[in-house]
Amino acid sequence: IAGITQAPTSQILAAGRRMTLRCTQDMRHNAMYWYRQDLGLGLRLIHYSNTAGTTGKGEVPDGYSVSRANTDDFPLTLASAVPSQTSVYFCASSEGTSVEQFFGPGTRLTVL
Amino acid sequence: GQNIDQPTEMTATEGAIVQINCTYQTSGFNGLFWYQQHAGEAPTFLSYNVLDGLEEKGRFSSFLSRSKGYSYLLLKELQMKDSASYLCAVRDSNYQLIWGAGTKLIIKP
Numbered sequence: 001i002a003g004i005t006q007a008p009t010s011q012i013l014a015a016g017r018r019m020t021l022r023c024t025q026d027m028r029h030n031a032m033y034w035y036r037q038d039l040g041l042g043l044r045l046i047h048y049s050n051t052a053g054t055t056g057k058g059e060v061p062d063g064y065s066v067s068r069a070n071t072d073d074f075p076l077t078l079a080s081a082v083p084s085q086t087s088v089y090f091c092a093s094s095e096g097t098s099v100e101q102f103f104g105p106g107t108r109l110t111v112l
Numbered sequence: 113g114q115n116i117d118q119p120t121e122m123t124a125t126e127g128a129i130v131q132i133n134c135t136y137q138t139s140g141f142n143g144l145f146w147y148q149q150h151a152g153e154a155p156t157f158l159s160y161n162v163l164d165g166l167e168e169k170g171r172f173s174s175f176l177s178r179s180k181g182y183s184y185l186l187l188k189e190l191q192m193k194d195s196a197s198y199l200c201a202v203r204d205s206n207y208q209l210i211w212g213a214g215t216k217l218i219i220k221p
Contacts, residue, residue: 042116042199042211043155058208090154097207100145103154 140205
């Protein structure tokens with residue numbers, strides 16, 4: 001079934017640890033995005049990639065890094081996790097930058 | 113700054129009609145999206161407006177007035193499964209989506 005997968009589904013992490021959230025899409029979409037969603041706030045863009053080999057910073061990029069080695073995968077890395085990074089993380093993709101985005105099921109991350 | 117405002121929560125009755133408003137102030141405008149998000153799930157696309165007017169899709173309609181920075185989502189013949197959060201998002205001059213905090217819609221029998 002075509003779509004976006006994310007792993008893990010949920011994770012509890014000790015502060016200071018490194019963590020990579022995985023995102024894979026099989027729709028051959030050029031653009032991919034990472035958002036975080038916190039209670040009472042809208043989705044906030046962390047990083048994005050308009051095409052394989054390029055990445056850009058969103059609204060809240062500090063403490064996060066991404067890479068886009070190929071079209072399908074867009075991992076998000078927390079180099080040294082802090083409690084304020086406790087959130088639900090959604091990966092999304094779109095065929096271009098001017099159309100609807102499709103979302104993965106999300107990763108619920110708790111940093112203690 | 114950029115800002116999207118929508119009510120935090122609304123309650124409606126099964127079978128009725130509800131209108132969810134969204135006002136926005138963004139740096140540039142390249143379209144407005146409505147998404148539905150059930151609790152614990154991912155957002156899913158509902159509608160897209162880039163020109164003024166009403167877009168109808170089954171029980172759901174979305175309206176846009178660019179001069180007023182205003183949109184609404186109209187849900188007709190409400191069903192219990194419509195209980196969800198409804199997210200308004202505007203694509204800005206950089207073609208990035210700016211998201212509202214969402215409106216939680218509670219449907220009562």
